[in-house]
Amino acid sequence: MRAVHLWALALALLLSACEVEDFALRPVEGDRPVRAVATTNFVTDLVQQIGGERAQVTGLMGAGVDPHLYKASAGDVRKLTQADVVFYGGLFLEGKLVELFEKMPKAIAITDAIPRGLLIAPEGGFEGTYTYDPHVWFDVSLWAYTAEAVREGLSKVDPAGAGYYAERTRQYQARLRALDAWVKEEIGRIPQAQRVMVTAHDAFSYFGRRYGLEVRGLQGVSTVAETGTRDVQELAAFLAERGIRAIFVESSVPRRSVEAVVAAVRARGKELRIGGELFSDAAGDPGTPEGTYVGMVEHNVRTIVSALLGGEHP
Structure with a gap:
């Protein structure tokens, strides 16, 4: 109950403050770094990559x-009130915060930079408030678009640094193009019949579309809904029939549901193992390679390729 009251208080404070200048987007005064706030740690990394020495993220x-x-x-x-600019994923990724961000002129949804025609929006729609799948970062070519949103936002509050941000954006996008090509090459090593990737929730559709894998998730695009026995049994039947070698857990999702699927497949007389842990809705620990967006992608790809080829995960 205490946590619920704290959230309600925070929500009330933010909504009541939305009319004041604390939430306005305006140029920074003086010779200090831009104070930027970001939501997930890979959005934070993106802002750091573009902001460099001119931004305190x-x-x-x-x-x-x-x-x-x-x-x-x-x-x-x-x-949030002390920040000059706020960056968030958008597309309802940050479900309970979206209402707040949409009332803040200084809050920028980085996915607004991606053409809507490139987003995944199934005809039947998603559960809840989702119109589009928000997990765009698993298609590296789409993530490159979001750098432009960060560049534009930082340039608005720090016009003197616009050239600096533009150059860092150019360099980072070049790095992402190289990463995108590497991912394609690595996934290409997996035989076509084994390119089936099963995870705790449906976060990897963009990855599958871009790099040629069939993707299945035990839960939907959000982790809000509970997984039922029927979901576990239906997925286990699919895995047993297809002879899939591995299923993956995610760093930000409890692994008990995935372990239930492994047990259900083995009960059918088939072998299935956990192929490793993937970073899905959050990157790794600060100071580690996996704590950056590029390092997160590299870890995931190496884990997926090794597991689907039948080897041990890194």
């Missing part, structure tokens, strides 16, 4: 944090 969510379920704390309220 604070992240709200760390490693292993599920943005679908995240609730703002009183400390988050202070960070």
Whole structure:
């Protein structure tokens, strides 16, 4: 109950403050770094990559944090009010915070830079408030678009640094193009029949579309809904029939549901193992390679390729 009251208080404070200048987007005064706040840790990394020495970036969510379920704390309220600019994923990734961000002129949804025709929006729609699948970062070519949103946002509050941000954006996008090509090459090593990737929730559709894998998730695009026995049994039947070698757990999603699928497949007389842990809705720990967007992608690809080829995960 205390956590619920704290969230309600934070929400009330933010909504009541939305009319004041604290949430306005305006140029920074003086010779100080831009104070930027970001949501997930890979959005934080993106802002750091573009902002460089001209930006002081604070992240709200760390490693292993599920943005679908995240609730703002009183400390988050202070960070948001003190920021010059706020960057968030958008497309309802940060479910409980979206209402707040949409009322803040200085809050920028980085996925707004992606042409809507490139987003995944199934004809039947998703559960809840989702019109589009928000997990765009698993298609590296789409993530390159979001760098432009960060560049534009930083340039608005720091016009003197516009050239600096433009050059860092150019360099980072070149790095992402190389990463995109590497991912295609690595996934190409997996025989076509074995290119089936099963995870805890449906976060990898963009990855599958871009790099040629069939993707299945035990849960939908959000982790809000509970997994039922029927979901587990239906997925187990699919895996047993197809002879899939591995299923993956995710760093930000409890693994008990995946373990239930493994047990159900083995009960059918088939072998299935956990192929390793993937980073899905959060990158790794700060200071590690996996704590960056590029390192997160590289870890995931190496884990997937090794497991589907029948080897041990890294």
